Amino acid sequence: xxxxxxxxxxxxxxxxxxxxxxxxxxxxxxxxxxxxxxxxxxxxxxxxxxxxxxxxxxxxxxxxxxxxxxxxxxxxxxxxxxxxxxxxxxxxxxxxxxxxxxxxxxxxxxxxxxxxxxxxxxxxxxxxxxxxxxxxxxxxxxxxxxxxxxxxxxxxxxxxxxxxxxxxxxxxx
Numbered sequence: 001x002x003x004x005x006x007x008x009x010x011x012x013x014x015x016x017x018x019x020x021x022x023x024x025x026x027x028x029x030x031x032x033x034x035x036x037x038x039x040x041x042x043x044x045x046x047x048x049x050x051x052x053x054x055x056x057x058x059x060x061x062x063x064x065x066x067x068x069x070x071x072x073x074x075x076x077x078x079x080x081x082x083x084x085x086x087x088x089x090x091x092x093x094x095x096x097x098x099x100x101x102x103x104x105x106x107x108x109x110x111x112x113x114x115x116x117x118x119x120x121x122x123x124x125x126x127x128x129x130x131x132x133x134x135x136x137x138x139x140x141x142x143x144x145x146x147x148x149x150x151x152x153x154x155x156x157x158x159x160x161x162x163x164x165x166x167x168x169x170x171x172x173x
Contacts, residue, residue, distance in 0.1 A: 041123030
């Protein structure tokens with residue numbers, strides 16, 4: 001059954017705490033994201049070891065497996081886009097339709113063990129990239145096609161929110 005696409009612009013999480021998961025981007029600095037990302041990614045293999053990992057809790061909510069595959073892809077995309085910001089001048093990111101990707105990649109049919117390993121590896125790759133960022137590099141810009149502007153710092157925190165929030169989703173659900 002299809003899930004109603006999420007059309008929210010989540011960039012507001014950079015300005016105020018998320019009322020659902022409690023994430024507060026303003027209390028985090030870019031250089032701290034790498035360790036937090038590693039810590040948050042570490043919960044996913046445990047979540048994906050559940051017997052009911054592919055079961056949706058209701059018709060409007062992804063399964064833990066779907067959330068994990070989404071988080072894996074968000075982190076991979078975050079790593080790629082961070083790389084663009086570090087090597088190009090104010091790159092514009094190609095649009096990404098997360099809902100179309102979930103359907104096309106059949107998130108709920110993927111092997112949970114593979115997704116867990118890929119998610120942790122993606123988080124480590126992004127964390128390693130962030131560990132290599134220094135000084136003024138944190139302020140290098142990039143932007144989405146919808147006009148949302150980021151720096152490496154704000155984008156790192158924005159990406160971390162996705163990992164934290166969906167971890168909260170599967171723990172709360």
